[in-house]
Amino acid sequence: MATIYDIAKEAGVSAATVSRVLAGSNHPVREETRKRILNLADEMGYRPNTIAKSLTKKTTKTVALLVPSITNFFYTQIADVICDLLAEEGYSVFLCNTKRQIEKECLHIETLIERRVDGVIFSSTRTKPEDNLINQQNIDKLKKYGISTVAFGSHFKNTSQVYINTYRGAFEATEHLIGLGHRRIGFIDGLAVGTRQSRRRGWRDALSAHNLPVLDELVASGNLEVDGGAAAADALWQSSEPPTALVVANHLMALGAMGELKARGYTVGEDVSVVGFDDSEISALVDPPLSVVRQPTEEVARAASQLLLKQLAGDGELELVELETKLIIRASTARKK
Amino acid sequence: MATIYDIAKEAGVSAATVSRVLAGSNHPVREETRKRILNLADEMGYRPNTIAKSLTKKTTKTVALLVPSITNFFYTQIADVICDLLAEEGYSVFLCNTKRQIEKECLHIETLIERRVDGVIFSSTRTKPEDNLINQQNIDKLKKYGISTVAFGSHFKNTSQVYINTYRGAFEATEHLIGLGHRRIGFIDGLAVGTRQSRRRGWRDALSAHNLPVLDELVASGNLEVDGGAAAADALWQSSEPPTALVVANHLMALGAMGELKARGYTVGEDVSVVGFDDSEISALVDPPLSVVRQPTEEVARAASQLLLKQLAGDGELELVELETKLIIRASTARKK
DNA sequence: GGCAATAAGGAAACCGGTTACCTAAGAGGA
DNA sequence: TCCTCTTAGGTAACCGGTTTCCTTATTGCC
Incomplete structure (x- = not known):
């Protein structure tokens, strides 16, 4: 796959110049050179290597959505909105499904740290009361490694969260x-x-x-x-x-x-x-x-995305958004006979 | 965050030695040195940087699941199984939800190429007959950039696929x-x-x-x-x-x-x-x-994962797995009155 | 005409790992 | 004793970008 060095050689310029053009730096480049580079990039099917970029930029533009069950409607409705909102901001989303197994949550957390995700939207896996402690430790671990977090669905310390009443x-x-x-x-x-x-x-x-x-x-x-x-x-x-x-x-x-x-x-x-x-x-x-x-799944997803994006933009405040439920009365409830 | 250089300095060895120990290379290292390095890595909370590894190894251990609607039960059942099977093999999964918009499919494809994913499991977005051509072009584009693909749900050329009859x-x-x-x-x-x-x-x-x-x-x-x-x-x-x-x-x-x-x-x-x-x-x-x-969603997911893993393991064969549906008769169908 | 400011571009370090190649010391065999 | 092989480890290039610092040429101004 073509790199900026390949383009640089073809264009007879240095890699620095190619980088400036393709990354849209404000360092000045002659219009003619710019055109030549852009044309070559196009001809050669150049695609920037996000991996290399991440290494220097120290941000991967990836986030994770960690949920207990991706077959559950509640979480898919949220996933749907979150993926969309975050994609708009250039983030790709790792789907981490714990299948309600606390060990899987822990494994995912490790993987996410190693992958240097920028943030995690976290709904905890909890099938035993004592799992709560592990959930909190996982959040703390993410924080320790500088990863932004937003939790929803349960109460935690040390993180932004969306709480549903x-x-x-x-x-x-x-x-x-x-x-x-x-x-x-x-x-x-x-x-x-x-x-x-x-x-x-x-x-x-x-x-x-x-x-x-x-x-x-x-x-x-x-x-x-x-x-x-x-x-x-x-x-x-x-x-x-x-x-x-x-x-x-x-x-x-x-x-x-x-x-x-x-x-x-x-x-x-x-x-x-x-x-x-x-x-x-x-x-x-x-x-x-x-x-x-x-x-309010849509609101949860919007609020969680916003809280995360805010942190990723450098706002260190931990925030709590609280949302209300709504009772929808249909035919399954009726006056006692 | 601690790097192998930090550990190397502390341990009084070179980064190469640290890398050998932590990556489990078969290049020999004295037992005492190994222990010292492992202890330091633990103390310093070292976590390998997958990004850096990807850059040299030229493989990211990431794949994408691209689907038209993540709120649809059919796809979540498949996502559930695929995520699990691929995670077992060390892959993380990008969730790409097109929301049935062909433009989003195209955008996701570009992003995935730039992220250098190793493979894509692909269910096409198609709301107009002519979208089919774009779907095929997207598959071809992935292939052109050396990304393995498995399609399911529709017929395509130039890719492994799971076909449901x-x-x-x-x-x-x-x-x-x-x-x-x-x-x-x-x-x-x-x-x-x-x-x-x-x-x-x-x-x-x-x-x-x-x-x-x-x-x-x-x-x-x-x-x-x-x-x-x-x-x-x-x-x-x-x-x-x-x-x-x-x-x-x-x-x-x-x-x-x-x-x-x-x-x-x-x-x-x-x-x-x-x-x-x-x-x-x-x-x-x-x-x-x-x-x-x-x-047969579970079988589809299993077959798709296997086909993808096979390709990722270096087997270049394009394969077609064909699966049958099963008619489940319940009470919504009855003899005509 | 002289000087500073600006435009255009290159060199090289850096991000954090991996690995080919090299060196030195010690073990073992002839 | 000499040579070879193995063990243990170091050096440095490389992956593909970004960015700081530097050089050179040109422009504008007094």
Whole structure:
């Protein structure tokens, strides 16, 4: 592949001159020389070598998007926007998918440091409560090596982040169900159970606020996938007195839970009410259309990109953007019979 | 950040020795020296600079996954597997999302050449018939710059590829509907309409094989998203004699079409039958559960990764892997009333 | 005409590794 | 004892750009 030295030789000038022309330096070059070089570059199919440029410039114009599951609609909606916004600014995006395995998160972090990415947009992988510590260490490690970070979806120290107020979302969803007359409202959580989880806290606090008991038997957890939601619903309905309504902490699990309830002969939206998290075109198309706590994915992606670009532009401030969810009521929630 | 020169200075050896130890060269180094260097590297938090390595090695250990829509389930399922398999071999993956804009495809191609990626797994962006030529030019350009390619989803020259026999899939789906007694079977195509499209050919040939007329009024096309499917169904049902069954060339459009038919008061799976393409957990959860032509996404991803790795390992053969679809019959297709 | 400022371009160091080639010392064999 | 081979390590070129510093020629101004 042609290099600036090849062009320099052909043009009878030095590599420095070629570099000046092709990189658009403001160091003056005679118009005639410039034209000659540009023509040769074109003829020879020259393409600048980003790798070499990165080595001198000490910036790679690459960033990474690190997510727990790239098949999950919530993350793809975000990825879609982030890739686009960052590409506009000349960044290429490494997709790092941890498949919800903390070891993969750690491996990716190492790789990203070695690749000298300029920044990382980070959604943590967490299936056990203690993973949180590792997530934080990974963020700290990136920072230590001078890599900008923006986290979203969980709270961390030492980084810019986009925070979604899922506590309030869960609170509102639960209150919505209470308003419909439900008294036994189950909650399906992710695997990283822990009372610190904001969605679960939202559910709990809403019950308490209305003087309803918070019972352990009303909580089950699942793997954040469809089958996990089904299994969790199955567990809850083993009870002699199952819930009449359900708040589910994630989109796919809500679909799974609905499937399980249907299989048990319930009519969701009549016999049982279900509220999920995360919205997608699918939510409106299932039967019954699913009420959800919509997370503002597009805004999350925009905010995360902006926070990252700001840091990359040299603004060292750590910032926190907080976004609200929105309760979308569809037919899966109805007055208690 | 610490470099091998920093370590060399601390250890009182030359950079060459440090490089030999850290890169695991087979050039002999005394055990004591090796230990000293490894300890220092650890203490100093040394991380090899992949950029510098790439420059000398003339290989970046990066590949790109170029797809038309990263929010589409079909592509995320493939991305999930590809990222994983390639990461195992030490490759990092650039996610290039064209959002179905041919200009973005072209821009990504240029960027990838400049970044000197080792390979590209390529699913073409095509919304107009003439885009196909541009897709082929983009593949040729990558090849010209020595970048390995694997295409999937469409047919191209000059590249390894994974081909999915969607012709047969569409043929079988249509025959399935004919077997259920349907005679007016509509077809919803992508925007890149053209009789060369294999799915449409499969539909047409199945009708012909059963002596049914192939009418223009039975075909509509959409943008491959939910709303496009709805719009296309709307168009087909403007007819004085609308179809009694529908083959839809993609997953999201099938959902959209079903939504539109429901909105028009039809009971899908009774009044009208619908077969979609692409399977996902969602297909089974919508109402009625959707019959689909399942494309073997996992196999596609595995085959594409293997073909690429083979080329990257120096095997210059261009290969074609052909995979079959599978008709999954659920409740959205039923005997004609 | 003399001098400073500007235009145009070259030389070379540098980014952080890898590696071909060279040197020196010690081991082993004839 | 001499020669060869192996071990251990150093030197320096190279990958493909960027950029600082320098030189030379030209222009403008007094």
